[in-house]
Every structure is written in C-alpha cells, then in structure tokens.
Amino acid sequence: MLSQPPELVTALDAARRAAKICTAVYATLVEAANKSGREPVTIADYASQAVITARLTSAFPRDSLIGEEHAEDFERLLTHEQRVRVLDFVRMGLARPISESELKTHLRPPTTGARHWIVDPIDGTKGFLAKRSYAIAIALQDDLGLQLGILACPNLALDSPRTQTSSGILFYAVRGAGAYWQPLAGSEAQKMQVAPTRPDEPLLIATSVESEHNDQALFERIVAHLPSPDKQTLMLDGQGKYGLVAAGRVTSFLRLVPDPTYREKIWDHAAGTLIVQEAGGTVTDFDGKPLDFSQGRRLEHNRGIVASNGVIHNALLEAIAKVVH
Numbered sequence: 256m257l258s259q260p261p262e263l264v265t266a267l268d269a270a271r272r273a274a275k276i277c278t279a280v281y282a283t284l285v286e287a288a289n290k291s292g293r294e295p296v297t298i299a300d301y302a303s304q305a306v307i308t309a310r311l312t313s314a315f316p317r318d319s320l321i322g323e324e325h326a327e328d329f330e331r332l333l334t335h336e337q338r339v340r341v342l343d344f345v346r347m348g349l350a351r352p353i354s355e356s357e358l359k360t361h362l363r364p365p366t367t368g369a370r371h372w373i374v375d376p377i378d379g380t381k382g383f384l385a386k387r388s389y390a391i392a393i394a395l396q397d398d399l400g401l402q403l404g405i406l407a408c409p410n411l412a413l414d415s416p417r418t419q420t421s422s423g424i425l426f427y428a429v430r431g432a433g434a435y436w437q438p439l440a441g442s443e444a445q446k447m448q449v450a451p452t453r454p455d456e457p458l459l460i461a462t463s464v465e466s467e468h469n470d471q472a473l474f475e476r477i478v479a480h481l482p483s484p485d486k487q488t489l490m491l492d493g494q495g496k497y498g499l500v501a502a503g504r505v506t507s508f509l510r511l512v513p514d515p516t517y518r519e520k521i522w523d524h525a526a527g528t529l530i531v532q533e534a535g536g537t538v539t540d541f542d543g544k545p546l547d548f549s550q551g552r553r554l555e556h557n558r559g560i561v562a563s564n565g566v567i568h569n570a571l572l573e574a575i576a577k578v579v580h
C-alpha cells in the first residue's frame with residue numbers, strides 16, 4: 256500500500272468532492288454555454304474547478320495552478336441564475352459558505368510558483384452532456400516533471416467500460432510509487448499494472464468518441480496495420496482511456512486531432528500520462544517523442560498521442576509511420 260503524501264491526500268479529497276458535484280449535475284438536464292471554438296462548458300465545470308482550486312490553493316499556497324476554466328467566461332457566459340447554482344454547488348462541495356467574489360478568485364488561480372497543479376474540472380464535457388463518460392483530472396508538476404496524477408471517473412466500470420455505472424473509479428499515481436485504482440466511493444486501493452499483451456495477441460485499442468478529437472478513418476487504418484489477427488476498438492470520452500491502459504483492460508489509447516493546427520491541452524493528458532507510466536506503460540506522441548508538459552498550457556512540441564502497455568508501443572509507432580505522412 257502506498258504511503259500517501261499530503262499532496263495526494265488533499266488532491267484525492269478534492270477530486271472526490273468535485274466528482275460528487277459533477278454526478279449531481281449529470282443527473283439533471285444540463286444546459287451548456289459555448290466557449291470560443293465551440294467548446295461547451297457547464298455549471299459543473301465551474302463548480303468542480305472552484306472546489307478543486309479552493310482545496311489545493313489553501314493547502315499549498317506557494318503552488319500555482321493551471322485550470323481549463325476562467326472567471327472571465329464564468330461572468331460572460333453564465334446567467335445570474337446559473338452563477339447562483341454554481342455557488343450552491345461550491346458551498347455543497349466545500350461544506351462552508353462562500354461569496355461570488357471568493358468563487359471568482361478560485362477561477363483566477365495563482366500563475367506563479369515552483370510547482371504547478373494542472374486541473375481539468377470535467378474532461379470530456381461533450382461526453383458529460385451526452386450522458387456518456389467523463390473524468391475529473393488533477394496532476395502536479397515540478398521542475399523534475401509530473402509528480403502526481405489523479406483521474407476520477409464517476410461512471411466508469413473497469414469490467415464493462417462500454418456501459419456507464421453509478422459507482423465509478425479513482426485512478427491515481429505518484430512518481431516512483433506506482434499507480435493504483437479504487438472505487439470512487441472508497442475501499443482499498445489496488446496496485447495497477449499494464450497488460451503484458453504482445454503485438455500478435457488480441458488487442459483492444461481505445462480512442463475518443465468525438466470525431467473532432469480524433470481522425471476516426473486514420474485510426475481505423477492504423478489499427479488495420481497492427482500484426483494481431485484480433486483487434487477490437489473502444490470509444491470512450493475523457494482520460495478514463497489512460498486509466499484503462501494502466502489497469503491492463505485495454506492495450507492502447509490512440510488520438511490524432513484532425514485539425515493540424517490544434518495543439519493538445521496539458522490538462523487533457525498530464526494525469527493520464529503519469530498513471531500509465533507508473534503502471535509500467537509508455538506514452539509518446541505519433542513520432543515516438545515523450546509528451547513535453549513544460550511549454551505552458553499546450554503540448555506545443557507534440558502531435559498525436561500513443562499510450563500503451565509498452566510491449567506493443569513499437570508496433571503502434573510502425574503502424575502509424577505506414578499510415579501518417
């Protein structure tokens with residue numbers, strides 16, 4: 256069993272509180288507002304981010320925090336009534352009163368510090384809105400790289416990832432100390448290890464559901480070039496895909512955004528990357544380069560994502576090289 260550093264204890268608690276809010280909103284008819292680039296955002300994104308930020312910045316006031324959502328959009332996109340609902344959910348999540356001006360400070364977190372928390376309050380908002388899967392992602396990075404990764408997946412089941420459950424999973428990893436999963440509701444954590452599957456054995460390859468997030472035709476062609484005679488695919492929203500690779504339930508996760516000018520956001524990959532690495536797997540871009548999380552909010556130097564059990568990584572890169580020019 257992993258002895259838990261205070262950063263992990265606080266961040267796991269924040270993730271559980273955020274998951275409770277997201278689960279409550281998910282059960283209702285959720286309206287979305289559109290940020291620039293037609294990306295949806297909901298009251299749950301803001302409430303989840305505010306609760307996570309409030310917990311992390313009060314426990315670790317010298318750290319900075321990079322989160323997906325901003326106070327400017329909260330003011331610009333939400334109605335008065337929606338802002339009141341966000342406040343109610345944040346009060347529930349923090350179990351204390353909070354004013355709108357304090358709430359806004361949590362949507363404008365500190366930008367300088369030796370360590371950076373990286374937060375995606377709802378990863379897979381389109382999945383959340385469509386009543387599919389989503390995740391809450393928290394990572395901690397310092398000068399030496401990613402140190403901590405947490406994914407709360409409120410409706411993911413390890414044994415049946417194609418169907419939503421009401422229980423959910425927490426995946427987490429601490430650099431050098433392994434990767435673990437436990438039911439979101441509690442009970443003992445289990446250490447995770449990627450599957451030992453070889454390239455010629457049956458493979459299960461995961462990708463995004465949304466065609467704007469992954470070139471589905473190209474994905475099919477890459478999969479077709481893998482040596483295994485038995486290749487199944489799984490489409491899932493959010494970073495639960497990384498958790499499933501780490502837990503040995505899928506052999507790989509591939510993603511190539513069709514828009515060649517798009518650069519991946521660090522909060523969509525930081526937690527998942529450490530979780531896969533600590534479970535013995537490998538994460539690179541489509542050229543086989545490690546993901547570089549040190550370039551601000553985006554993975555400026557990487558294109559395409561390949562997360563695998565490590566054993567099939569070269570076979571994946573070879574298939575990609577045959578198909579992507």
Ligand code: AMP
Pocket residue numbers: 294377378379380462463464465467468491492493494510512517520523
């Ligand atoms: P996935 O769960 O794999 O579908 O990826 C979800 C993430 O894709 C979201 O959290 C967004 O940050 C990101 N995303 C949103 N819109 C786009 C887009 N148009 N192209 C690429 N990625 C996007």
Ligand code: MG
Pocket residue numbers: 323375377378379380522523
């Ligand atoms: Mg996201």
